Amino acid sequence: MVRLEPRRQHSQAMVYLSPVLAILMTLFVGGIIFSFMGKNPFDALYTFFILPINNSYGISELFVKATPLVIIAIGLSMGFRANVWNIGAEGQLTMGAIFGGGLALYFYDSESMFLLPAMFVLGAIGGAFWGGIPALLRTRFNANEILTSLMLTYVATLFLSFLVHGPWRNPEGFNFPESRPFPDAGLLPVIYDGTRVHLGTAFAVLVVIAGWILLSKSVIGFQLRVVGKAPQAARHVGFRQKRMVWFTLLLGGALSGLAGLFEVAGPIGQLQPAISPGYGFTAIIVAFLGRLHPLGILFGGLIMALTYLGGELAQITLGLPNAVTGLFQGILLFFLLACDVLTKYRVRFGTPAAKGEAA
Amino acid sequence: MTGGSKPAQLEVRGVTKAFPGCLANDDISFRIEPGEIHALLGENGAGKSTLVKIIYGVLQADQGDLLWEGKPVTIHSPHDAREMGVGLVFQHFSLFETMTVLENIALAMNDVRDMAALRQQVIEVEKTYGLPLDPDRHVYTLSVGERQRIEIVRCLLQNPKLLILDEPTSVLTPQEVEKLFETLRRLADEGCAILYISHKLHEVKALCQKATVLRGGKVVGGCDPREETAKSMAEMMIGQKLTAPDRSGTRKFGDVRLDISDLSLISDEQFGTDLKGIGLKVRGGEIMGVAGVAGNGQNELFQALAGETEIIGTPDCIKIDGDPVAHFGPRRRRRLGAAFVPEERNGHGAVPDMSLSENGFLTAFRRMALSARGLIREVPTRSFADKIIKTFDVRTTGASAEAGSLSGGNLQKFIVGREILQDPGVLVISQPTWGVDAGAASAIHQALLDLAAKGTAVLVISQDLDEIFAICDQVVVMSEGKMSAPRPMADVSVEEIGLLMGGLHDLDGDVTLKTKELIEGDRVGQA
Numbered sequence: 010m011v012r013l014e015p016r017r018q019h020s021q022a023m024v025y026l027s028p029v030l031a032i033l034m035t036l037f038v039g040g041i042i043f044s045f046m047g048k049n050p051f052d053a054l055y056t057f058f059i060l061p062i063n064n065s066y067g068i069s070e071l072f073v074k075a076t077p078l079v080i081i082a083i084g085l086s087m088g089f090r091a092n093v094w095n096i097g098a099e100g101q102l103t104m105g106a107i108f109g110g111g112l113a114l115y116f117y118d119s120e121s122m123f124l125l126p127a128m129f130v131l132g133a134i135g136g137a138f139w140g141g142i143p144a145l146l147r148t149r150f151n152a153n154e155i156l157t158s159l160m161l162t163y164v165a166t167l168f169l170s171f172l173v174h175g176p177w178r179n180p181e182g183f184n185f186p187e188s189r190p191f192p193d194a195g196l197l198p199v200i201y202d203g204t205r206v207h208l209g210t211a212f213a214v215l216v217v218i219a220g221w222i223l224l225s226k227s228v229i230g231f232q233l234r235v236v237g238k239a240p241q242a243a244r245h246v247g248f249r250q251k252r253m254v255w256f257t258l259l260l261g262g263a264l265s266g267l268a269g270l271f272e273v274a275g276p277i278g279q280l281q282p283a284i285s286p287g288y289g290f291t292a293i294i295v296a297f298l299g300r301l302h303p304l305g306i307l308f309g310g311l312i313m314a315l316t317y318l319g320g321e322l323a324q325i326t327l328g329l330p331n332a333v334t335g336l337f338q339g340i341l342l343f344f345l346l347a348c349d350v351l352t353k354y355r356v357r358f359g360t361p362a363a364k365g366e367a368a
Numbered sequence: 369m370t371g372g373s374k375p376a377q378l379e380v381r382g383v384t385k386a387f388p389g390c391l392a393n394d395d396i397s398f399r400i401e402p403g404e405i406h407a408l409l410g411e412n413g414a415g416k417s418t419l420v421k422i423i424y425g426v427l428q429a430d431q432g433d434l435l436w437e438g439k440p441v442t443i444h445s446p447h448d449a450r451e452m453g454v455g456l457v458f459q460h461f462s463l464f465e466t467m468t469v470l471e472n473i474a475l476a477m478n479d480v481r482d483m484a485a486l487r488q489q490v491i492e493v494e495k496t497y498g499l500p501l502d503p504d505r506h507v508y509t510l511s512v513g514e515r516q517r518i519e520i521v522r523c524l525l526q527n528p529k530l531l532i533l534d535e536p537t538s539v540l541t542p543q544e545v546e547k548l549f550e551t552l553r554r555l556a557d558e559g560c561a562i563l564y565i566s567h568k569l570h571e572v573k574a575l576c577q578k579a580t581v582l583r584g585g586k587v588v589g590g591c592d593p594r595e596e597t598a599k600s601m602a603e604m605m606i607g608q609k610l611t612a613p614d615r616s617g618t619r620k621f622g623d624v625r626l627d628i629s630d631l632s633l634i635s636d637e638q639f640g641t642d643l644k645g646i647g648l649k650v651r652g653g654e655i656m657g658v659a660g661v662a663g664n665g666q667n668e669l670f671q672a673l674a675g676e677t678e679i680i681g682t683p684d685c686i687k688i689d690g691d692p693v694a695h696f697g698p699r700r701r702r703r704l705g706a707a708f709v710p711e712e713r714n715g716h717g718a719v720p721d722m723s724l725s726e727n728g729f730l731t732a733f734r735r736m737a738l739s740a741r742g743l744i745r746e747v748p749t750r751s752f753a754d755k756i757i758k759t760f761d762v763r764t765t766g767a768s769a770e771a772g773s774l775s776g777g778n779l780q781k782f783i784v785g786r787e788i789l790q791d792p793g794v795l796v797i798s799q800p801t802w803g804v805d806a807g808a809a810s811a812i813h814q815a816l817l818d819l820a821a822k823g824t825a826v827l828v829i830s831q832d833l834d835e836i837f838a839i840c841d842q843v844v845v846m847s848e849g850k851m852s853a854p855r856p857m858a859d860v861s862v863e864e865i866g867l868l869m870g871g872l873h874d875l876d877g878d879v880t881l882k883t884k885e886l887i888e889g890d891r892v893g894q895a
Contacts, residue, residue: 222743228742235719235722235730239715239720242715244676246702246730247698247702
């Protein structure tokens with residue numbers, strides 16, 4: 010008989026091993042699924058996970074995809090540390106793109122060097138505004154931020170859709186639901202020629218470092234951790250939970266908004282009905298894969314970016330449906346949560362010792 | 369079985385039980401005769417609960433035998449144990465609040481019976497053993513002492529030959545304790561063996577004829593409690609000499625440093641107690657005790673003083689060194705020199721899965737300047753934790769150990785030390801030695817006395833009357849959210865405090881208070 014036995018102390022080793030174990034199990038199960046679909050599992054896994062990054066352009070694309078994931082996940086992880094469950098990053102990303110992108114469209118013939126920085130500011134404000142609504146609802150009316158932030162995502166994406174189908178549609182765009190292309194002054198400079206790696210990628214690295222300092226060196230980060238781990242102790246020393254709700258939702262929203270702006274001012278270059286392949290949701294997995302730690306999130310972001318690239322290649326070369334990407338992400342999260350049980354419990358084989366019953 | 373020497377009701381022979389990482393019971397042997405009241409003594413973690421669980425069939429021993437009336441038995445489950453005649457009164461009651469006394473009793477019986485007959489039996493048992501209890505009352509309307517009676521009646525209905533009581537008096541007033549003892553003595557006279565588990569030594573002295581002392585899972589001795597002093601038994605329990613708190617040095621009281629006046633609060637918790645017009649002044653150098661049965665507003669009082677509860681509109685009802693603070697949160701109160709130690713260590717006073725360094729930072733970062741420009745200053749933070757560990761003899765692997773890995777006594781020493789090293793002008797501390805071993809308890813008591821001697825006003829909220837008598841200068845009693853007038857310790861008796869604890873309204877005039885002389889005997893013995 011297999012059973013779980015509680016550990017006396019949390020296993021530190023398992024905290025770091027659990028994501029590795031989850032990835033291995035995901036590969037294993039993924040291989041099985043591929044073979045059921047009539048593909049050679051080794052070829053398929055190779056196509057999915059190795060082929061995308063066996064050339065320098067592929068690696069640069071990995072960074073491009075990882076950029077929004079890492080930026081968003083850092084913001085979300087701060088909230089998750091404090092038990093604030095913002096799962097509406099996708100909506101905050103969209104709002105950031107609308108606010109910042111809107112500025113670029115208003116000044117569509119601008120050549121000012123101030124346009125891009127102003128777009129950054131508006132992008133962050135847009136995301137923070139969208140994150141602030143659940144914060145207000147939670148602190149004023151005790152409404153669950155999981156529900157409100159998630160529902161606001163749909164409001165944001167429909168709002169974007171309305172804009173690009175209607176008022177913001179490109180007058181010279183043959184009726185396609187797209188905005189004007191942003192002016193050059195409103196586009197992120199590419200920082201490595203011949204690739205799409207843009208300024209946002211450099212910013213993501215800065216966010217990782219800043220996130221690490223905030224979380225482990227600052228008093229605010231300390232408060233976040235105390236509020237999350239022991240709410241009663243936080244109340245005892247006067248760390249206000251409401252303030253943490255506001256702080257984490259505004260921060261997470263601002264970073265998501267920036268990530269959204271980077272997408273439309275970087276790889277996309279205009280506003281479209283679909284600006285993100287679910288980065289805001291995938292970032293939740295990235296945050297947990299990275300153990301809510303900024304450095305871990307950097308690695309987690311790269312791994313999840315790979316599933317996007319692999320999914321695209323699998324469509325092209327193997328003829329597999331795009332849903333494979335989502336499938337892999339789902340399996341990974343599933344195994345990750347399952348493996349986390351092992352930090353608190355150990356697996357034991359055999360029945361409990363019962364020598365006393367010998368009579 | 370007739371003739372010859374009578375077999376013991378229960379004999380435990382060489383019982384051993386190991387858990388991963390600890391040997392909870394190591395070759396334990398002792399015997400209880402019919403009609404004997406036998407004490408099982410030991411500190412927290414000495415192995416008492418494990419042994420009780422083995423006897424009651426919750427756990428199985430790895431080695432060793434249980435002999436019931438001379439015959440070896442195997443007890444597979446609590447059901448078996450009850451069938452055999454073992455009754456257990458739990459430390460924490462397992463009652464359904466919204467059901468009646470009778471329904472609760474019926475639930476715990478091994479076989480379902482006719483309710484009317486059961487009711488008759490309950491009334492009979494209650495009459496025989498002097499346990500007045502209306503079978504039709506709902507449990508939530510009952511006092512703690514009455515709830516315990518349900519548990520006892522429940523056990524007695526099964527005609528037990530061995531009754532086990534695990535820390536039964538921790539929630540009772542002295543009068544209720546005395547009533548419980550009368551019942552137990554009557555039971556013993558009828559031949560029932562009683563295994564009485566407690567760390568309240570004066571009670572053991574008053575009630576028991578024999579005692580087995582456990583330490584670290586082993587039997588370290590047996591004695592006749594009637595011939596021992598509480599001090600000698602305590603030393604047997606902890607295995608070292610016990611130093612009584614040193615109260616020498618003249619106590620001079622300064623100005624009022626903590627001033628509570630007309631503090632009233634409606635509790636926002638479902639079973640909370642409202643505070644009604646609390647008033648109290650604590651002077652510098654004075655230790656004020658707040659006695660009372662748990663749940664009479666002590667928690668609410670602590671939270672109001674610590675600033676955890678919001679008090680709107682009446683800033684003057686709490687003053688620290690003359691400054692109105694009732695409208696302030698915990699951080700501003702701490703800045704004015706107040707410090708607080710809550711009852712619960714894990715998750716309230718400390719964060720269990722953070723390091724001791726971080727837990728030191730938790731309450732001290734302002735007063736000890738452990739942060740600068742919004743960042744944590746690593747070096748001073750660590751050395752502050754090291755200083756606490758060193759000054760208060762906290763046994764740990766170091767400042768980076770998780771708080772949750774410390775034993776209760778050591779963590780409590782760390783928390784108390786953390787507040788004392790901040791040199792507070794006012795210290796409010798709730799249940800300072802709850803669940804703490806005797807060695808750590810006496811260290812904490814000494815630290816509080818030393819702190820008061822330096823001019824701090826100390827408010828001790830405690831359910832433990834021994835503790836209040838040992839360290840306090842004055843005492844007030846809380847009952848149903850109200851506070852009695854302060855009385856100097858020197859001219860107040862245990863029965864007076866007991867009556868105040870009971871709220872004066874279920875006063876029984878003719879209760880004899882043997883416990884009182886015993887407590888005072890102890891104090892003389894310790895001084």
